[in-house]
Amino acid sequence: MIEGLLLLGVLLLLVLVGVPVAFAFGLAALLVVLFVLELPLVIIAQQAGTGADSFTLLAIPLFLLAGALMNAGGITRRLVRFANVIVGWVTGGLGLVNVGVSIFFAGISGSAVADTSAVGKAMIPGMAQQGYPRSFAAAVTAASSVVGPIIPPSIPIVVYAVASGLPIGTLFLAGIGPGLFFGAVLLTLTYLISRRRGFPRQPRISLKVAVKSFLDAVGALVMPLIIVLGVVGGVFTVTEAAAAAAFYALVLSTLVYRELKLRDLPRVLLEAGLSSAVIMFIIAVASLFGWVLVRSGFPRLLGDFLSGEAFNLILVLAMINVMLLVFGLFVEGNAAIIIFTPLLLPTVTALGVDPLHFGIIMVFNLMLGLITPPVGMCLFVASEIAGVSVAKLSWALAPFLVAGILTLLVITYRPPLTLYLPSLL
Numbered sequence: 001m002i003e004g005l006l007l008l009g010v011l012l013l014l015v016l017v018g019v020p021v022a023f024a025f026g027l028a029a030l031l032v033v034l035f036v037l038e039l040p041l042v043i044i045a046q047q048a049g050t051g052a053d054s055f056t057l058l059a060i061p062l063f064l065l066a067g068a069l070m071n072a073g074g075i076t077r078r079l080v081r082f083a084n085v086i087v088g089w090v091t092g093g094l095g096l097v098n099v100g101v102s103i104f105f106a107g108i109s110g111s112a113v114a115d116t117s118a119v120g121k122a123m124i125p126g127m128a129q130q131g132y133p134r135s136f137a138a139a140v141t142a143a144s145s146v147v148g149p150i151i152p153p154s155i156p157i158v159v160y161a162v163a164s165g166l167p168i169g170t171l172f173l174a175g176i177g178p179g180l181f182f183g184a185v186l187l188t189l190t191y192l193i194s195r196r197r198g199f200p201r202q203p204r205i206s207l208k209v210a211v212k213s214f215l216d217a218v219g220a221l222v223m224p225l226i227i228v229l230g231v232v233g234g235v236f237t238v239t240e241a242a243a244a245a246a247f248y249a250l251v252l253s254t255l256v257y258r259e260l261k262l263r264d265l266p267r268v269l270l271e272a273g274l275s276s277a278v279i280m281f282i283i284a285v286a287s288l289f290g291w292v293l294v295r296s297g298f299p300r301l302l303g304d305f306l307s308g309e310a311f312n313l314i315l316v317l318a319m320i321n322v323m324l325l326v327f328g329l330f331v332e333g334n335a336a337i338i339i340f341t342p343l344l345l346p347t348v349t350a351l352g353v354d355p356l357h358f359g360i361i362m363v364f365n366l367m368l369g370l371i372t373p374p375v376g377m378c379l380f381v382a383s384e385i386a387g388v389s390v391a392k393l394s395w396a397l398a399p400f401l402v403a404g405i406l407t408l409l410v411i412t413y414r415p416p417l418t419l420y421l422p423s424l425l
Contacts, residue, residue, distance in 0.1 A: 007032045007292055015330050021375060022278075025335060026285035029292045037295070044288060051287020051338065052280050055239055056162050061276035062242030063153050066223070066249040067109025068272040071118045073253025073260040075220045079104045080122050082217035085210040087187070088202035092194020094130055095140050097202075098123045099190055102144035103183045104217070106151035107224030108249075110158075111275070112370050115145035116378040120385040128386075130200055135396040136193070138386035142371045142378045142393070143400035144186050149333070149367050150179035150360070153227050153245070156367065158238060159283065159334045160359045163341035168238040169231035173421040174356045176228075178364060181417060182407045189403050219252045232425070279334060286335035294342055306347050313351050317412050320344060321365055325405075328369025332377075336366050360418045364411055368404045371397055 007028055014024035026048070033039050070076075083100035090096055098119065105115050120141045127137035149156045152172035161168040193199075205213075226248065227241045236244065253260035260268070306316050327336055340362065348358050370378040373394055383393045411417060 002036075002296070005296075005298075006036060007289070007296065011289070021331055021335065022282045022285055025282075025289040029285070029288045032292055037292070047291045048284040048288040051291075052284040054162050056158065056168070056237075057280070057283065059153075059158050059239045059242035060155050060279055061272060062239070062246045063110045063155060063158075064114070064275050064279075065269070065272040066242065066245040067111060067114050067118075068268045068275075069246065069249035069253050069260065070108050070220060070223075071114070072264055072268045073249070073257045075108070075217075075253070075257070076101070076105070076118045076122045078213070078216045078257075079220065081213045082221075084202060085205050085213045089204045090191060091201050092191055092199040093202040094123070094127045094132060095136070095190040095194050095199065096187055098127065098137070098140045099144040099183065099186045102141070102147055103151070103180070104221065106148040106179065107153070107227075108220060109148060110153040110155045112145040112148045112367060113377050113381060114275070115148040116142055116381045117385070119145065120382050124382075124386050132199055133396075134386040135388045135392050136197075138382040138388055138393050139396035139400055140186075140190055141385075142376075142382040143397060143404070144183070145378050145382075146364075146367045146370060146404065147179050147183050147186070150175045150182065150364055152176065152224060153238075153242070154363070155279065156333055156337060156363045157359070159337045160341060160363060161238075163338055164345055164355060164359060166355055166359065169228070169234075170356060170422045170425065171359055172228050173232060173425070174360050174418045175363070176421055177417045178360055178407075178411045181410070182364070182404070185403050185407050186400065189399060193399065219256055223248060282332050282335045283338055286338040289335075290339040290342060293339065298343070302343055302347070306351075313353070314413070316348070316351060317353070317361070320348070321361070321408060321412060324362060324365040325368065328366045329372055330375055331369070332375070333363070333366035333369060336369075337362060354415065354419060356422055357415045357418045361408070361412050365408055368401065368408070371401060371404075 010028040010031055011024055014027060015021060030044055033044055079101045080097060083097040083104065087093060087096035087100055101119050101123065102115055105119060109115060124134065124137045124141060128134050152175055154175055157171050157175055158168060161171050223245055227245055230236050231238050231241050345355060345358060349355055370376050373379060373390060379390060379393060383390045
């Protein structure tokens with residue numbers, strides 16, 4: 001128990017002095033393993049390697065590659081045109097288009113940061129030219145990117161599946177309802193803000209242009225269906241689905257859209273490789289950190305505390321949500337999933353919470369950390385693209401963050417939103 005508290009204390013100290021979170025995990029675990037537990041140094045390499053040594057995790061770089069290929073192949077521009085057909089004519093149309101594109105893009109990349117970068121570059125300059133404040137355009141972009149890790153394919157859901165041992169196909173289905181619900185919440189909030197502030201609408205588009213926009217985008221829109229139906233139907237594993245998605249994206253971008261050239265492939269591969277390396281390194285060091293925490297007996301103490309007679313299920317879930325929200329302010333989401341799943345899943349399962357339901361609660365909760373300072377990656381990416389300060393963007397994001405927390409409460413206390421689609425299997 002002392003080791004666990006010391007581990008958390010060292011981690012907090014390292015984060016506060018500015019050590020990057022991934023290195024803070026590894027350094028904290030290293031210090032405790034060597035000087036408190038007094039275990040051989042080789043244990044560190046073994047546990048970190050074991051954490052990242054999973055065939056299922058191979059899906060992560062392949063999904064990132066599929067998203068990078070699609071984006072380089074001009075799919076973002078096509079999704080913008082299609083979303084403009086659907087909602088562009090409403091007041092605040094470009095804001096609604098921004099959210100709509102993020103919902104569509106969620107079915108391609110599975111990464112919120114990739115969503116923010118791709119959609120932000122496509123939408124923020126255009127929204128600014130139409131009279132939208134850059135801070136508002138960036139806020140809509142960052143907030144709607146949270147949908148990406150909820151709607152399949154989802155990298156955090158893959159990580160949770162590995163940490164929990166649950167079937168990925170069923171988890172993908174569980175994420176669809178909450179993801180679409182949050183998308184609807186963001187569309188409604190964007191419309192209300194746009195109407196109140198008098199933002200413009202786009203002119204209506206002819207039926208001929210609408211049909212052409214749909215045909216241009218349909219190739220990308222069917223990719224999430226291929227992935228989800230293939231995995232759920234047992235046609236292929238999630239790793240095979242990711243490989244199929246990458247191949248499909250390559251064919252679509254080179255032979256159908258004909259925008260991805262051979263000379264572009266090294267850049268696309270490097271982009272996907274760098275993103276994959278960051279995520280896999282985080283998973284490795286978080287696995288090491290989690291192993292040390294479990295060895296200390298901290299999970300047993302936490303479980304005994306949360307399952308005490310003083311707490312009912314509603315209060316326990318509220319406490320867990322607050323803890324995850326605070327932790328998500330400082331720690332990357334995939335790392336937090338690796339650490340907290342073995343800590344919390346046995347306790348909430350014993351209290352009657354469905355593991356599928358809890359997985360979506362955890363993923364959605366931690367993804368809100370992507371749009372909050374001090375380490376929210378989507379916050380910084382959107383800030384850089386829009387050319388506004390992080391402080392100004394944080395204020396613009398406030399209503400969207402409140403909407404996210406309210407959505408989290410709905411997801412937490414209305415299980416059918418998450419479990420209805422999996423129950424149909």
